[in-house]
Amino acid sequence: MDERQLIERAIRGDARAFNDLMSAQEKRMYAVAMRMFGNREDAEDCLQDAMLRIFRSISGFKFQSSFSTWVYRVTMNTCLDELRKRKNRPNTSLDGLLDAGWMPADAQDTPEQHALRAEVRGSVYGFIRELPEDMRAAVVLRDIQGLSYEDIAQALDTNVGTVKSRISRGREKLREKIMAKSELFDRYGV
Amino acid sequence: MNCTQLDQYLDAMLDGTLTADELSSVDDHCQGCAACAEKLKANRQMMRVFAEMAPEMDVPLPAQARWREAVRNEARRPARLNFRLIGGIAAALVVALGATFALKAPAGDDAKMLSVRTEQSADAALSDSRTLDAAPAMEFEAADDALIEADGAAESVNMAEEDEAVQEAEAVEFAAEAANLPVKSVGAPMREIGMVVDDVNRVCDYARDLAQEYEGDIDIQHFDEDGAACANLYIDLPAANAPEFLEAMRHFDHSGAPADAFDVDGETSLLLVLRSE
Numbered sequence: 028m029d030e031r032q033l034i035e036r037a038i039r040g041d042a043r044a045f046n047d048l049m050s051a052q053e054k055r056m057y058a059v060a061m062r063m064f065g066n067r068e069d070a071e072d073c074l075q076d077a078m079l080r081i082f083r084s085i086s087g088f089k090f091q092s093s094f095s096t097w098v099y100r101v102t103m104n105t106c107l108d109e110l111r112k113r114k115n116r117p118n119t120s121l122d123g124l125l126d127a128g129w130m131p132a133d134a135q136d137t138p139e140q141h142a143l144r145a146e147v148r149g150s151v152y153g154f155i156r157e158l159p160e161d162m163r164a165a166v167v168l169r170d171i172q173g174l175s176y177e178d179i180a181q182a183l184d185t186n187v188g189t190v191k192s193r194i195s196r197g198r199e200k201l202r203e204k205i206m207a208k209s210e211l212f213d214r215y216g217v
Numbered sequence: 218m219n220c221t222q223l224d225q226y227l228d229a230m231l232d233g234t235l236t237a238d239e240l241s242s243v244d245d246h247c248q249g250c251a252a253c254a255e256k257l258k259a260n261r262q263m264m265r266v267f268a269e270m271a272p273e274m275d276v277p278l279p280a281q282a283r284w285r286e287a288v289r290n291e292a293r294r295p296a297r298l299n300f301r302l303i304g305g306i307a308a309a310l311v312v313a314l315g316a317t318f319a320l321k322a323p324a325g326d327d328a329k330m331l332s333v334r335t336e337q338s339a340d341a342a343l344s345d346s347r348t349l350d351a352a353p354a355m356e357f358e359a360a361d362d363a364l365i366e367a368d369g370a371a372e373s374v375n376m377a378e379e380d381e382a383v384q385e386a387e388a389v390e391f392a393a394e395a396a397n398l399p400v401k402s403v404g405a406p407m408r409e410i411g412m413v414v415d416d417v418n419r420v421c422d423y424a425r426d427l428a429q430e431y432e433g434d435i436d437i438q439h440f441d442e443d444g445a446a447c448a449n450l451y452i453d454l455p456a457a458n459a460p461e462f463l464e465a466m467r468h469f470d471h472s473g474a475p476a477d478a479f480d481v482d483g484e485t486s487l488l489l490v491l492r493s494e
């Protein structure tokens with residue numbers, strides 16, 4: 028069954044079709060949630076919430092954008108809603124996320140290199156999480172998920188100009204944070 | 218280039234749109250400008266970090282199981298109630314019954330067989346249903362369950378737009394099946410509506426009570442078709458009560474028919490053809 032047929036069945040409440048449909052999306056959704064929250068527990072909760080939102084509202088999908096862009100949109104909204112809700116609550120710790128979601132380590136890594144990479148990862152996760160949410164969302168979708176500016180504008184329900192400016196400012200902030208820790212990043216190399 | 222242009226070149230570098238000429242002009246400038254050279258280095262470091270961050274991540278198995286189970290539970294919930302569209306007694310009855318329903322909902326998550334037969338053209342039904350299309354896809358504030366349900370119902374009406382072709386095909390299929398059903402001849406023109414329900418007997422009991430509530434007469438014939446429990450419900454109602462009666466019955470329908478498939482206009486004779494899913 029192709030994507031469209033699965034969507035049509037899911038619109039009628041067919042949970043099995045929906046689960047098949049979303050199996051192709053869940054890894055990206057989870058990666059987005061991991062980048063936005065920085066920890067597994069929140070990312071898993073967010074994944075489930077986003078899945079339920081999508082299931083309940085899939086009849087609102089109009090086949091005008093790509094399904095995956097629409098899925099990004101719901102997923103990101105779910106993340107942002109949760110982040111805004113907990114704005115005044117302290118962030119959960121960075122424990123347990125440092126090795127999650129990175130490309131496999133180079134087999135030739137020495138233990139020292141491995142430790143360095145882990146430290147860099149931890150720093151960058153922290154940097155991304157320090158970005159304001161809207162900026163973080165745009166940077167994650169562009170620089171990690173690789174969406175086009177147009178798709179990001181759709182996913183974030185804004186215009187391309189705003190997206191470009193958020194991404195540009197987000198990158199600028201990340202560069203500044205990296206420069207402020209140049210001792211670490213210079214060891215990491217270019 | 219000069220220092221103020223650097224950022225846009227760095228963005229282009231990250232986007233992979235920097236030309237070779239632009240790159241060499243960036244390099245040239247950075248040879249003689251330490252501040253820009255630092256930013257360029259940080260940019261390259263950032264690119265490397267991004268490149269190592271995977272756009273897809275394996276979902277831990279327990280988390281996969283958890284969301285799939287949550288979706289199955291959601292699918293088993295009773296047909297969504299649209300509190301905006303019903304009022305008074307009908308609303309109270311449907312809410313009370315919805316609660317009972319939830320306890321007895323079947324465990325299967327297979328595709329629901331859908332069919333609907335209406336006397337309206339599909340086009341008319343579709344254009345009417347658009348007026349209900351008020352709730353945009355993503356406005357599920359986690360406020361309270363009832364509101365979410367109401368939104369869901371309004372959204373579920375959208376399916377008519379997406380599914381026109383499929384629905385028409387199924388309407389034809391249902392009409393073909395209906396042609397073989399036992400039919401009671403009546404004098405007055407009769408409005409005939411096919412419903413797919415999860416428990417024919419339960420819905421018949423409810424319809425009997427509801428018909429009494431709305432001062433109507435009801436005659437029920439049970440039959441089986443291909444092993445599926447079915448029933449013909451012949452109902453005569455005062456014209457003024459028919460819309461509310463149908464509105465209440467509509468909430469048992471799992472066929473996904475648009476709400477206005479259940480509209481009546483001055484009709485008092487109804488034939489509801491129930492089929493278990």
Ligand SMILES: [Zn+2]
Binds near residue numbers: 220246252253254
């Ligand atoms: Zn300069």
